[in-house]
Amino acid sequence: MKRNTLMYKTKQFxxxxxxxxxxxxxxxxxxxxxxxxxxxxxxxGISRVKPFVGLENYIAAFRDGVYWQALGRTVVxxxxxxxxxxxxxxxxxxxxxxxxxxxNFFRAGFFVPNLIGGIVLGYVWKxxxxxxxxxxxxxxxxxxVGSLLATTNGAMFCLILVSTWQYAGYMMLIxxxxxxxxxxxxxxxxxxxxxxPFQAMRNVIxxxxxxxxxxxxxxxxxxxxxxxxxxxxxxxxxxxxSSVLAAMHVYNQAFVYKNYGLGQAExxxxxxxxxxxxxxxxxxxxxxxxxx
Numbered sequence: 001m002k003r004n005t006l007m008y009k010t011k012q013f014x015x016x017x018x019x020x021x022x023x024x025x026x027x028x029x030x031x032x033x034x035x036x037x038x039x040x041x042x043x044x045g046i047s048r049v050k051p052f053v054g055l056e057n058y059i060a061a062f063r064d065g066v067y068w069q070a071l072g073r074t075v076v077x078x079x080x081x082x083x084x085x086x087x088x089x090x091x092x093x094x095x096x097x098x099x100x101x102x103x104n105f106f107r108a109g110f111f112v113p114n115l116i117g118g119i120v121l122g123y124v125w126k127x128x129x130x131x132x133x134x135x136x137x138x139x140x141x142x143x144x145v146g147s148l149l150a151t152t153n154g155a156m157f158c159l160i161l162v163s164t165w166q167y168a169g170y171m172m173l174i175x176x177x178x179x180x181x182x183x184x185x186x187x188x189x190x191x192x193x194x195x196x197p198f199q200a201m202r203n204v205i206x207x208x209x210x211x212x213x214x215x216x217x218x219x220x221x222x223x224x225x226x227x228x229x230x231x232x233x234x235x236x237x238x239x240x241x242s243s244v245l246a247a248m249h250v251y252n253q254a255f256v257y258k259n260y261g262l263g264q265a266e267x268x269x270x271x272x273x274x275x276x277x278x279x280x281x282x283x284x285x286x287x288x289x290x291x292x
Contacts, residue, residue: 039265044258057265067266070249077156077245078224081163085220086213088168093175107176111169118166122233125162155235155243162230167223171216178212179205211285218281222274246270 039057041050061067092110096103113121130147137145148154182205190200206213228247231237237244237252244252250270254263 035264036268038261039268041261043260045255045260046258053261057261060262061265061269064262064266067246067249067253070244071246071270073156073244074225074246077159077163077227078221081160081167081224082217082220084160084164085167085171086216088164089171089216090175092168092172093179096172097176097179107172110172113166113168114170116166118227118229119233121162121166122230125158125165126234129158149235150239152239152242155239158234159231159243159245162234163224163227166230167220171220174212174216174219175209178209181212182208214281214284218277221277225270225274225277 038050040052040054042053042056043050092106096107096110100106116124126149129149134145134147148158186204186208187200190204191197195203226247227245228251231243231245231248235243237248246266247270250263250267252263253266254260257263
């Protein structure tokens with residue numbers, strides 16, 4: 001009887017969930033609430049006084065044309081990156097589950113770029129674009145060839161290419177799990193019924209991998225929307241701030257221009273967008289579970 005009392009259940013809950021809950025509260029809830037408080041101040045990050053300004057930072061954020069340009073640039077970057085990441089990841093997953101020799105080695109190899117930090121990755125690819133590709137292009141063309149990073153469209157293309165190279169291996173593992181979840185009997189039955197490999201893929205395998213597609217799409221969207229490290233080390237927003245994405249603009253606003261309140265307000269807008277994407281993913285995932 002004693003074990004069924006409310007006090008006993010409360011002690012058990014605090015014993016097991018208390019440390020994790022306290023850690024979550026201290027590392028997530030407190031910083032979030034403090035950041036929310038900063039959006040109502042004009043703090044410069046240095047002074048002890050944090051003047052209260054009400055909704056001025058939010059009004060300034062919605063009037064900040066540079067921020068919305070960076071956000072629009074992020075949408076374009078995310079659109080093309082998400083498409084390429086998922087196409088490449090799906091093809092890699094199909095390849096490493098098709099029974100080729102050394103497929104486990106290839107799985108590990110394709111996943112390695114995701115383990116490299118974005119700062120290191122950006123500097124490595126910056127050397128490739130500025131040195132290796134320029135030297136190769138000069139040798140082939142027989143004249144001076146400029147770097148892709150020196151042009152507006154070229155810098156954005158480089159960001160998309162590097163992001164695809166970095167994230168495709170991670171998304172590949174999710175697609176691999178999706179391929180392996182499809183029973184081989186279904187594939188064999190489709191082939192016996194006269195389906196070509198492409199028809200079996202389109203009509204049998206892909207519909208059963210719907211959950212994998214949802215996870216990969218929304219994971220890649222959220223990752224692309226908050227990318228900062230590769231943006232910093234690869235292009236640093238150049239040329240002429242034409243490759244500054246939303247996360248970099250928020251960082252510059254807060255830590256470079258010392259507008260912590262405005263930067264925090266713009267960061268909150270970006271957070272709301274990512275939260276909407278995450279909630280949408282959860283709802284679609286639940287709907288798929290019910291239909292299954």
